[in-house]
Amino acid sequence: MQPPEAPASKLDRQAEKLSAKLAESTTRLSFLGRLSAAALAIAGGSAVAAAVKPDEAEAFHFCGHIWTTNSCPSPYPPLSRIDRKGYPLHPQSGKPIDNLGRVVDGTGHALDGSGNRLRGPDGAVLPPAPRTRVCEDWTAEVKGLRDLRVQGSWFRCCGGQIRKLVDCCSFSRRRINGDASLTGYCWGGRRVYCVMYYDTGLPC
Amino acid sequence: MLETFTPAVCGSRKRQIVAQALFTGAAVLTAAALGLALGFAGSLLGGRYALYAAAGLALLAAAREAGLVRFPLPQARRQVPERWRFELPLPVWATGYGAGLGAGFFTFQPVSTFWVACAGALALARPLPAAACFALYGAGRAVMVVWPRRRTDDPTAAVERLTRRRGALLRANAVALVVCGILLAVAPTAGGATLVQGAAYDPSFSGGAIAFANKAGDVVVRPGGGSPDEVFSDVSQPSLDGQYLAVNDGAGISVVEWTNGDEVARVDNPNASRPALDWPLVAFVVRDGGFKRLVVRNLQTGGSKIHVAVKATFQLGRPSLSGGRLAWHVASRKHSAIVLKVLSSGAKRVVARTRIGLLQNPTVRSSRIAWVDTRSGASHLRLGRVWGGPRTTVETMRTRARGYWTTSLAPGAVYWTRWTLATGASAVYRTGV
Numbered sequence: 001m002q003p004p005e006a007p008a009s010k011l012d013r014q015a016e017k018l019s020a021k022l023a024e025s026t027t028r029l030s031f032l033g034r035l036s037a038a039a040l041a042i043a044g045g046s047a048v049a050a051a052v053k054p055d056e057a058e059a060f061h062f063c064g065h066i067w068t069t070n071s072c073p074s075p076y077p078p079l080s081r082i083d084r085k086g087y088p089l090h091p092q093s094g095k096p097i098d099n100l101g102r103v104v105d106g107t108g109h110a111l112d113g114s115g116n117r118l119r120g121p122d123g124a125v126l127p128p129a130p131r132t133r134v135c136e137d138w139t140a141e142v143k144g145l146r147d148l149r150v151q152g153s154w155f156r157c158c159g160g161q162i163r164k165l166v167d168c169c170s171f172s173r174r175r176i177n178g179d180a181s182l183t184g185y186c187w188g189g190r191r192v193y194c195v196m197y198y199d200t201g202l203p204c
Numbered sequence: 205m206l207e208t209f210t211p212a213v214c215g216s217r218k219r220q221i222v223a224q225a226l227f228t229g230a231a232v233l234t235a236a237a238l239g240l241a242l243g244f245a246g247s248l249l250g251g252r253y254a255l256y257a258a259a260g261l262a263l264l265a266a267a268r269e270a271g272l273v274r275f276p277l278p279q280a281r282r283q284v285p286e287r288w289r290f291e292l293p294l295p296v297w298a299t300g301y302g303a304g305l306g307a308g309f310f311t312f313q314p315v316s317t318f319w320v321a322c323a324g325a326l327a328l329a330r331p332l333p334a335a336a337c338f339a340l341y342g343a344g345r346a347v348m349v350v351w352p353r354r355r356t357d358d359p360t361a362a363v364e365r366l367t368r369r370r371g372a373l374l375r376a377n378a379v380a381l382v383v384c385g386i387l388l389a390v391a392p393t394a395g396g397a398t399l400v401q402g403a404a405y406d407p408s409f410s411g412g413a414i415a416f417a418n419k420a421g422d423v424v425v426r427p428g429g430g431s432p433d434e435v436f437s438d439v440s441q442p443s444l445d446g447q448y449l450a451v452n453d454g455a456g457i458s459v460v461e462w463t464n465g466d467e468v469a470r471v472d473n474p475n476a477s478r479p480a481l482d483w484p485l486v487a488f489v490v491r492d493g494g495f496k497r498l499v500v501r502n503l504q505t506g507g508s509k510i511h512v513a514v515k516a517t518f519q520l521g522r523p524s525l526s527g528g529r530l531a532w533h534v535a536s537r538k539h540s541a542i543v544l545k546v547l548s549s550g551a552k553r554v555v556a557r558t559r560i561g562l563l564q565n566p567t568v569r570s571s572r573i574a575w576v577d578t579r580s581g582a583s584h585l586r587l588g589r590v591w592g593g594p595r596t597t598v599e600t601m602r603t604r605a606r607g608y609w610t611t612s613l614a615p616g617a618v619y620w621t622r623w624t625l626a627t628g629a630s631a632v633y634r635t636g637v
Contacts, residue, residue, distance in 0.1 A: 073560075075580035099560050101580035101604055102625075108537055112626060121405040121609055121623040121630035122417065122440065127519045129562045129578075130540055137538075137559045 062197065063158035067184070070176045072168050072194035073142040074134045075101040080196040082166065086133040086150055094199060098131040099138075134196055135168035139176075147171050148193060152185020157204035164198040223298040228346035230302025232339050238307055239338025242325035246334070258323035262385030265316035269378040277313050284311060306342040315377050320384065397599060397633040400619065401426075405630040406522075407612040407619035408444040414612075414619060415442035415449060415462070416632050423451050425462045434462050441522070443481040450479035450486055457488050459503060469503040480525040485547075487511075487525045487532075496520040498532055500547065511545060522610055524567045529590060531555070531566040531573055542566045542575045544590055555588060556595075569613035572637075574598065576608040576620075583607045585620055587637055598635050 062071070062079055074080040075098075079091040088097050095103045102110035102118065108128030110118040117125045132138065135150050152167035169186035170193040184192035267273045284304050288297040304310045308318050321341060325334040351362070366373065400407070404416040404424070412428030423442040425434040436442075439451035439458070449462040457471035457479045471479075473490060476499075480487040484504040490497045498512035498520060511530060514520050519535035530545045541557040544566075555573055556563050566575035568590065577584040582602045588595040598618055601607070609621035609630060618637050623630035 099580060100562060100578055118625060119628055121621060121628055123628065127535070128517075128537060130535060130559065131537055132539075132559045141558065141560050 227302035231306035232342035234306030235342030243331035243334025266381035
């Protein structure tokens with residue numbers, strides 16, 4: 001069962017909706033300017049976005065991420081591409097994947113390369129495998145942390161669309177790289193443990 | 205031999221490059237073929253004990269290289285035939301030299317490392333990885349032909365420089381062999397498997413016999429001691445216990461004496477499947493309404509008890525029943541777990557649980573329990589004790605293309621199914637534990 005959405009996440013969604021609305025109604029440059037203003041307007045919330053460049057953002061280990069914190073553990077390391085709710089997506093195709101890294105349909109059944117449901121050696125359709133959130137489930141289990149939350153996020157232009165970069169935050173003073181963690185866009189005493197990204201599909 | 209690749213003897217620089225390329229190709233291919241053969245032989249023999257033998261051999265070889273012990277190496281104390289380069293065309297002799305040195309057996313071996321590599325390839329028991337590893341041996345042979353020629357001076361001088369450093373090289377080789385021996389000794393027994401039956405899945409072992417389902421839609425019981433197979437048509441999901449065999453025949457669970465085919469009991473329910481037999485008890489999964497239930501029935505008294513009930517959207521896999529213990533896996537969209545229950549006391553224990561992988565198809569026997577642990581990009585066959593404690597990894601595959609399926613524990617061994625996701629092809633293997 002999906003846990004109730006935290007107020008911070010709701011605010012984050014509103015920020016995304018606002019971003020989409022702005023993107024639909026403006027030119028790229030004016031959109032970006034207004035996006036910055038909108039982001040500032042909801043400063044203090046989870047969508048405190050950094051200045052969005054109109055050109056391709058610089059990348060440290062994936063496009064848009066200019067800091068050094070590594071990606072969260074995911075089915076397709078080292079990239080942690082997620083959907084709006086934090087569940088894993090295939091880094092290249094953007095299709096939903098289960099925890100085994102298999103592309104799945106809407107009911108969670110694994111698909112083969114032709115889009116048909118995978119069958120086991122006995123010929124029966126494989127039942128759905130677990131599909132869990134990259135921050136709260138994957139990182140928590142792999143790194144043994146129980147306090148991980150998706151908090152901060154910011155936006156960059158990557159591959160011609162707006163990419164939302166998301167912080168997975170923990171009270172840990174040590175980030176996934178093994179060295180000291182930064183506050184980043186986390187709040188309430190949490191710091192950035194690892195990062196993920198969500199491609200919004202909105203052109204920029 | 206090195207001087208035969210020099211322009212002074214062979215002619216132009218182009219001719220030298222052609223000779224080196226042919227030598228390299230032949231050496232790499234021959235070495236890879238040798239690795240392939242050794243890996244294939246290992247897969248037939250079973251690699252677990254060969255792995256320890258290889259580790260021991262590496263340490264023994266290290267002691268030899270360090271001068272602690274002395275023993276002769278099995279080898280042909282020859283160099284490559286010199287007359288070849290006078291009698292044969294360049295493409296032939298260059299290729300022949302490469303093949304001869306790449307194979308390793310036909311020339312003088314100054315150190316024992318080659319034989320340790322052979323033992324390692326045998327222990328790997330996987331032809332393609334062994335071929336890839338051994339190809340490096342051929343590449344190394346080629347480097348020793350090409351490298352001295354990177355400068356314009358006499359290539360034999362480079363060999364003489366190496367010879368002057370023989371002591372240091374032997375010490376380095378000894379250290380490398382010690383490291384190799386340690387790594388082999390502590391390595392998981394990955395690849396130490398023996399193919400039991402191709403195009404088969406769902407193994408079930410009992411009393412020296414093994415049953416499995418095949419792609420033709422039959423269940424085969426293979427008795428020990430070389431007796432002929434017993435084939436049961438149009439059934440699946442075998443579970444063997446002594447002289448009894450439980451199968452799913454589409455209309456329910458049928459329990460037969462596999463030696464004569466007589467049905468001794470049945471569960472008449474087309475929704476019943478995945479039997480696990482521990483006579484007179486049989487466990488099976490029943491799907492009814494919105495639920496899946498794990499039921500244990502006493503085939504002599506007719507009494508039944510539901511031990512697990514989960515929503516129909518959950519996975520409730522093939523159970524395992526042995527010695528009064530019932531094991532099963534359950535998986536939802538949020539987690540998966542291997543669960544063990546003692547039937548007499550009702551005590552239940554979660555053997556393993558994860559939110560980021562898929563744990564499935566456990567098998568329990570005596571004090572041991574084995575199960576499949578599939579993660580993104582890797583599958584593992586785990587083994588633990590029913591009361592907990594440390595677990596070992598019996599087998600590992602680091603690929604998304606293949607995975608483990610059902611398992612069955614036997615005394616000193618675990619049988620398991622390997623399958624290919626794209627094609628559904630499967631085979632049953634055995635690994636000593």
